[in-house]
Structure formats: structure tokens, C-alpha cells
Amino acid sequence: MMFFDSPLNLSHSLLNAFGIKPSIHYLERVPATKRVLVVSNHRSFLDAPLLMTVINRSVRFVCHRFMSQVPVVREMIEIMGAFPLDAPSQRQNNFFRQSTNFLQSSQTVGIFPEGAQPMVQVKPPNQLSPFHRGFAHLAFRVPVQELAILPVAIASIDEKRHSVAPLKLFRLFDPSEPLFDSWGWHPVIVYRRVNILFGRPIWITEAERQQYQGRRGSLQAKELTQFCSHQISELLHQGCH
Numbered sequence: 001m002m003f004f005d006s007p008l009n010l011s012h013s014l015l016n017a018f019g020i021k022p023s024i025h026y027l028e029r030v031p032a033t034k035r036v037l038v039v040s041n042h043r044s045f046l047d048a049p050l051l052m053t054v055i056n057r058s059v060r061f062v063c064h065r066f067m068s069q070v071p072v073v074r075e076m077i078e079i080m081g082a083f084p085l086d087a088p089s090q091r092q093n094n095f096f097r098q099s100t101n102f103l104q105s106s107q108t109v110g111i112f113p114e115g116a117q118p119m120v121q122v123k124p125p126n127q128l129s130p131f132h133r134g135f136a137h138l139a140f141r142v143p144v145q146e147l148a149i150l151p152v153a154i155a156s157i158d159e160k161r162h163s164v165a166p167l168k169l170f171r172l173f174d175p176s177e178p179l180f181d182s183w184g185w186h187p188v189i190v191y192r193r194v195n196i197l198f199g200r201p202i203w204i205t206e207a208e209r210q211q212y213q214g215r216r217g218s219l220q221a222k223e224l225t226q227f228c229s230h231q232i233s234e235l236l237h238q239g240c241h
Contacts, residue, residue, distance in 0.1 A: 155239025
């Protein structure tokens with residue numbers, strides 16, 4: 001477990017380097033248990049280190065597949081303890097397997113359900129993109145006790161936007177991603193002032209796991225996804241004002 005101290009240390013260093021001192025709200029809602037699924041909106045490459053620093057815990061964040069294929073970025077996500085999504089054709093089998101292994105070994109897993117879209121097509125800070133349901137299916141499928149889903153809102157108050165590279169360039173690493181099939185430059189957001197607001201944790205019960213099958217399971221995942229999205233949306237509006 002010596003390796004897994006380094007993501008937290010690196011996160012502290014990154015925030016210090018950029019001079020970011022977040023304002024934290026409702027930190028008492030963070031569960032003491034390490035079997036936590038952190039679910040947050042996504043706006044900046046600093047989101048993962050920001051959340052790790054705030055909760056003072058290393059987190060295994062899921063990242064976009066192309067990040068594991070870009071030199072330098074690939075090495076960075078390995079140091080951060082992140083792991084990439086599978087190609088769309090693989091039905092995310094590796095994502096479920098790795099996430100399950102981490103949660104079973106009492107590690108915290110982090111997911112940005114909006115995916116890569118808000119990183120490329122930047123919206124106003126108080127707006128969310130639609131959530132993917134993978135985290136909800138994971139929550140009902142993983143065979144662990146006392147699993148908590150922790151909704152978190154990253155509310156940007158003041159930020160600087162940079163352009164780093166043409167979007168077309170990223171097609172070299174992931175030709176299947178439609179976001180990279182357009183003109184323009186990939187934006188990068190650097191926070192100056194940011195609020196972090198924690199929602200109320202959602203505990204997954206054994207009874208809910210037992211009911212997770214067939215059409216009932218799909219409905220459960222949909223309802224959980226909508227509930228988390230709604231919580232984070234409300235927190236965002238609160239944090240952006």
C-alpha cells in the first residue's frame with residue numbers, strides 16, 4: 001500500500017502549485033468507511049486531486065480511455081492511481097472488475113458520471129451534462145457491505161480557461177470518441193476560487209442488491225442516477241451563488 005500514498009501527496013502538491021485553496025462545505029457528511037463511491041460533476045483536470053485533497057484520502061478515479069494512451073498523461077494517471085474505462089465494444093467489463101476489486105479491498109473509488117463531454121464542451125459552472133448510469137449499476141452489483149455513494153459538487157466561482165491542443169489531435173489516441181471529431185481546441189480549466197459541497201451519502205442496502213435484476217435492476221439504476229444528479233445540481237446552484 002506504499003504506492004497508494006502517492007496520489008494524495010501529489011494532489012496536495014498540485015493544488016499548492018496552482019495556489020488553489022477550496023472552500024469546503026458539509027465535510028461532516030463524508031463517511032468514515034473507506035468503501036465509498038465518490039460521484040461528482042467534472043470540469044477540470046484538477047477535479048480528482050482537488051477531491052482527494054479535500055477528503056484527505058487517496059481515491060481510485062475512473063478516467064477516459066484515451067488518457068491511458070497519451071504519453072506523459074498515461075504516466076500521470078498511473079501515479080494518481082486512476083484507471084481507464086474500456087473501449088465501448090467491451091461493455092465496461094474491466095471497469096466493473098477493477099472497481100469491484102478496489103471496493104472489496106476497502107479503497108475509495110471516484111467516478112465522474114458526466115464523462116468527457118464537459119471537459120471538451122465547457123458549460124456554465126452551475127450546469128450539469130447528463131449522467132451515465134455505470135456508477136449506479138456498479139453500486140448494486142458490487143458484493144460489499146456498507147457501501148456509501150457520496151455525491152459531491154465542484155462549484156467554480158472564478159477560473160481561467162486555456163487552450164492546449166487541437167481536438168483533432170486527440171483522435172490519434174482515440175479515433176472512436178466523437179468529441180474529438182470536430183474543429184477547435186481542447187480547453188483546460190484552472191480554478192482560482194472553488195467551492196466543494198458534499199451531499200448526503202446514499203447507503204446501498206442488501207435488500208436493494210437482492211432486487212437488482214432484470215427490468216427492476218435497470219429501473220433502480222435509473223432512479224439512483226437521477227437522485228445523485230439532482231443532489232449535485234442543487235449543490236452546484238448553492239455553491240455558485
